[in-house]
Amino acid sequence: MSTQTAAEREMAALLIEALHLEDRDAATVDPSAPLFGDSESGWGLDSIDALEIALAIQQKYGVELKAENEATKRAFASLRTLSEYVAAQRGSAAH
Amino acid sequence: MPAAAAxxxxLAPGDARATLWQRGAQRITRAAFLQAAQRLADEMRGEAGPLINLCESREGFALTLAAALLARRPLLLPPSVAPAALREIAATHGARRVVADREEQAAGLPWRAAPQVEALDVATAPALPPIAAGTIAAIPFTSGSTGHPQPHAKTWGELVRTARLSMRRFVPDGGASIVATVPPQHMYGLETSVLYALAGGLATHGARPLFPADVADALTQMEAPRLLVTTPLHLRALLAAGAALPPLARIVSATAPLSVELAAAAEARFGAPVEEIYGCTEAGSLATRRTVEGEVWRLHEGATLVAHEDGAALHGAHLPAPVWLHDRIEPLDDGRFRLLGRSADLLKVAGKRMSAADLTQKLLLIPGVEDGVIVPPDGARERLAAVVVAPNVSEAEILRALAQQVDPVFLPRPLKRVAQLPRNEIGKLSRAQLAALLGES
Incomplete structure (x- = not known):
């Protein structure tokens, strides 16, 4: 398991709250585990969750996501890619 | 009764150069679609047997359907894309090939890449043979109470006639364009975004926009008047995100109950009537209502309902046989009725159904679970929840055990562990106390 950054931990807490996954601990989730698909090795999320995540991210960080966009599809691979994508979008919006 | 030889x-008759599918900024004409369907049908005639259609784009899905109809190959529409479910359906129904966007979706079965219309426009539309109304066009499945998916074969005639009935309620005389957020494989999406295109000739967006910004983009690409086909979940997200949508002629919702508050907020925000479809996989759509006008449903023209104690029988000239509904209804005059409630046992999440008793039993059979109750979804919660007594197993362990047996949409969220359930003296649980335990008081 790889180590979390502070941003990844914050994103994990956001997902756990938005998706009612209180059985998970934000401090111990693997940031590189896949968000969608198989629930054995990853989060096992589906498109209902993706919609909830997009809303939570928009409300917390003001970043609007588009699923039709290839970069967004890649961003939803793991907690790490999602957290990096949102940080990059916030950075570009601020300049 | 419709004649079997009908x-x-x-494709509904119309201008060959008119737009049928919207692919991003590109427009695909009816003539181009018909030519592509003819060519794909020629390829499909090279083998026989049903096809599993998993195409994500509506254009690819509809092209596969059209070609399969011409080649007389029924489409199987599985209830789940899980590899085990696909293999079971392929084995029990003799599926020869999976048509899908990616090979890994085919679960090891023979695969063909999702087709798309190559030329956006062609000078003349090929003449196509009409389709016999009795041809089996698609076989959607429901998750049966036995755990095995139940097939519901649909003839081309039934699909076309049902779509015409619901279109009469929603589509203005001059036609409309369609954007749908639901998959074409589900009965609701099949009728409103694939049959409306084929049987109604309506220009339809090929994508399945998910996030609010995607829905806004897709709608902007279509010409007015626009119809948005969606679900309470997407409507709530569009409102929460403050999405700016172009003018809409109508919003249609199905798959889960829509609250009057949400419908009223969407009408006020998007300036269009919000109407609901009442339907099921067995019958397709069967009634509609404008949610803000009250709880009374209007049955499709020519259909009748016969109420029974624990359900109702639906009859209609558009159906090959009467359909049993698992909802209790109160018939009113003039083809109107009131829904008295789902038979209490039925859970419905993301358009899928499961018996609450069956799910409760699976939960209680997990080692370490001593007591438990399933709390059905409500207006504020899309998913079902559960409250369990299990002193020595964690939430994660319980969910992992349940995930082996049920579709992921039925995994409780939240799953709350408590010391004991608030049962009253006769062993019943109060809804209010359960809501309080779930933090929803």
Missing amino acids: MLPL
Whole structure:
């Protein structure tokens, strides 16, 4: 398991709250585990969750996501890619 | 009764150069679609047997359907894309090939890449043979109470006639364009975004926009008047995100109950009537209502309902046989009725159904679970929740055990562990106390 950054931990807490996954601990989730698909090795999320995540991210960080966009599809691979994508979008919006 | 020999066109008659599918900024004409369907049908005639259609784009899905109709190959529409479910359906129904966007979706079965219309426009539309109304067009499945998916074969005639009935309620005389957020494989999406295109000739967006910004983009690409086909979940997200949508003629919702508050907020925000479809996989759509006008449903023209104690029988000239509904209804005059409630046992999440008793039993059979109750979804919660007594197993362990047996949409969220359930003296649980335990008081 790889180590979390502070941003990844914050994103994990956001997902756990938005998706009612209180059985998970934000401090111990693997940031590189896949968000969608198989629930054995990853989060096992589906498109209902993706919609909830997009809303939570928009409300917390003001970043609007588009699923039709290839970069967004890649961003939803793991907690790490999602957290990096949102940080990059916030950075570009601020300049 | 419709004559068995009746023929229905593959595509409603109309201008060959008019737009049928919108692919991003590109427009695909009816003539181009018909030519592509003819070519794909020629390829499909090279083998026989049903096809599993998993195409994500509506254009690819509809092209596969059209070609399969011409080649007389029924489409199987599985209830789940899980590899085990696909293999079971392929084995029990003799599926020969999976048509899908990616090979890994085919679960090891023979695969063909999702087709798309190659030329956006062609000078003349090929003449296409009409389709016999009795041809089996698609076989959607429901998750049966036995755990095995139940097939519901649909003839081309039934699909076309049902779509015409619901279109009469929603589509203005001059036609409309369609954007749908639901998959074409589900009965609701099949009728409103694939049959409306083929049987109604309506220009339809090929994508399945998910996030609010995607829905806004897709709608902007279509010409007015626009119809948005969606679900309470997407409507709530569009409102929460403050999405700016172009003018809409109508919003249609199905798959889960829509609250009057949400419908009223969407009408006020998007300036269009919000109407609901009442339907099921067995019958397709069967009634509609404008949610803000009250709880009374209007049955499709020519259909009748006969109420029974624990359900109702639906009859209609558009159906090959009467359909049993698992909802209790109160018939009113003039084809109107009130829904008295789902038979209490039925859970419905993301358009899928499961018996609450069956799910509760699976939960209680997990080692370490001593007591438990399933709390059905409500207006504020899309998913079902559960409250369990299990002193020595964690939430994660319980969910992992349950995930082996049920579709992921039925995994409780939240799953709350408590010391004991608030049962009253006769062993019943109060809804209010359960809501309080779930933090929803």
